[in-house]
Amino acid sequence: MAKAKLKEHRINREWCKGCGICVAFCPKEVLELDEQDKAVAVRIEDCIACRMCELRCPDLAIEVVVEKQESAT
Amino acid sequence: MAVNDYIRERFFPHLWCAGCGHGIVLNGLIRAVEKLGMSRNEIVMVSGIGCSSRISGYMDFHTLHTIHGRALAFATGVKLSKPELNVIVPMGDGDALSIGGNHFIHAARRNIAITAIVMNNRIYGMTGGQYSPLTGPGMLATTAPYSNIDQSFDIVEMAKAAGATFVARTTTYHVHQMADIIRSAILHEGFSVVEVMSQCPTYFGRKNKQGGAVEMMKRMKEITTPIGSKKKVENPDLIERGIFVELDKPEYCSEYNQIIERAMGGY
Numbered sequence: 422m423a424k425a426k427l428k429e430h431r432i433n434r435e436w437c438k439g440c441g442i443c444v445a446f447c448p449k450e451v452l453e454l455d456e457q458d459k460a461v462a463v464r465i466e467d468c469i470a471c472r473m474c475e476l477r478c479p480d481l482a483i484e485v486v487v488e489k490q491e492s493a494t
Numbered sequence: 495m496a497v498n499d500y501i502r503e504r505f506f507p508h509l510w511c512a513g514c515g516h517g518i519v520l521n522g523l524i525r526a527v528e529k530l531g532m533s534r535n536e537i538v539m540v541s542g543i544g545c546s547s548r549i550s551g552y553m554d555f556h557t558l559h560t561i562h563g564r565a566l567a568f569a570t571g572v573k574l575s576k577p578e579l580n581v582i583v584p585m586g587d588g589d590a591l592s593i594g595g596n597h598f599i600h601a602a603r604r605n606i607a608i609t610a611i612v613m614n615n616r617i618y619g620m621t622g623g624q625y626s627p628l629t630g631p632g633m634l635a636t637t638a639p640y641s642n643i644d645q646s647f648d649i650v651e652m653a654k655a656a657g658a659t660f661v662a663r664t665t666t667y668h669v670h671q672m673a674d675i676i677r678s679a680i681l682h683e684g685f686s687v688v689e690v691m692s693q694c695p696t697y698f699g700r701k702n703k704q705g706g707a708v709e710m711m712k713r714m715k716e717i718t719t720p721i722g723s724k725k726k727v728e729n730p731d732l733i734e735r736g737i738f739v740e741l742d743k744p745e746y747c748s749e750y751n752q753i754i755e756r757a758m759g760g761y
């Protein structure tokens with residue numbers, strides 16, 4: 422069975438309006454707003470690749486890119 | 495297809511305010527269409543005027559941006575002339591239920607296969623925060639500075655009473671449910687109404703001291719519950735979300751085709 426593993430967060434800084442929705446609802450507190458009020462992933466190692474940030478972004482500014490990984494054998 | 499293949503990237507970043515719920519509806523709609531595997535060519539999006547209605551400019555389907563309140567009338571014409579296409583009509587609460595209220599109930603009564611998505615932010619967002627028929631008593635709006643005294647419609651009850659054969663409600667917090675419901679609504683052969691509780695932080699949120707987009711979305715989680723849940727029995731004020739009606743009834747375009755056949759002597 423394949424399990425999603427995070428590769429990267431692609432954040433479009435031109436489109437992000439700093440609403441903070443992705444930050445507030447990330448179950449693992451992976452994201453923060455930087456000094457320019459743009460979303461950034463600061464605790465990447467905690468990300469469970471649930472994609473809630475991507476699905477709730479009103480600006481289509483965040484994409485969770487995953488690697489397909491075989492489950493542990 | 496990638497998400498950006500469904501939109502007109504040249505119009506992004508879009509014009510909606512930071513945290514506007516309408517952007518989350520756009521996001522959910524893309525996921526729904528993606529799951530359906532439909533080609534952009536099979537979809538026509540018809541909208542009126544309002545912040546919500548701008549969505550038709552952003553999506554890369556066949557799109558028609560018409561006049562305030564009349565989107566369903568235009569959509570009826572499109573659907574009757576090309577019944578093989580999927581017609582989606584995103585509307586604002588004012589668009590759908592004040593100026594467009596009559597179009598709304600009669601499209602439901604006819605059971606024409608159109609998917610109506612009411613992006614309900616309980617306010618006229620585009621024109622500066624006037625109260626709408628969904629604002630509700632006790633709330634503040636720029637035109638109700640001492641609080642609103644108008645009772646509000648219940649979109650679900652109204653759609654049911656008018657004869658819609660698919661009726662559902664969801665919120666911008668519940669994005670998985672939103673995408674699933676929109677998908678089912680598009681597949682439904684009849685008039686489908688999906689109320690999406692959406693947030694306008696700029697007017698409704700600010701006027702009513704509900705905080706920003708994040709607080710407004712937390713609130714949607716708190717004030718809603720799945721249909722038939724135990725929580726609703728304990729707290730009748732909770733708003734139910736889910737699919738209320740899914741009925742099989744004669745669809746308008748199919749009935750109309752039979753009339754054409756009969757008129758041509760083909761019975």
Ligand SMILES: Cc1ncc(C[n+]2csc(CCOP(=O)(O)OP(=O)(O)O)c2C)c(N)n1
Nearest residue numbers: 544545546562586587588589617618619620
């Ligand atoms: C015939 C007509 N009447 C009034 C208007 C002005 N007008 C534009 S949008 C709007 C209401 C917007 O509210 P809603 O439909 O709830 O959409 P929202 O902006 O909140 O998404 C009004 C009254 C108009 N454009 N055309």
Ligand code: SF4
Nearest residue numbers: 437438440441443478
């Ligand atoms: S939800 Fe989107 S627009 Fe809002 S802060 Fe996050 S990335 Fe930016």
Ligand code: SF4
Nearest residue numbers: 447468469471472474
């Ligand atoms: S994918 Fe999930 S865990 Fe990872 S940053 Fe987004 S919301 Fe947080």
Ligand code: SF4
Nearest residue numbers: 510511514545619694
């Ligand atoms: S005014 Fe309200 S509805 Fe319009 S874009 Fe801004 S937040 Fe959204």
Ligand SMILES: [Mg+2]
Nearest residue numbers: 586587617619
């Ligand atoms: Mg509105």
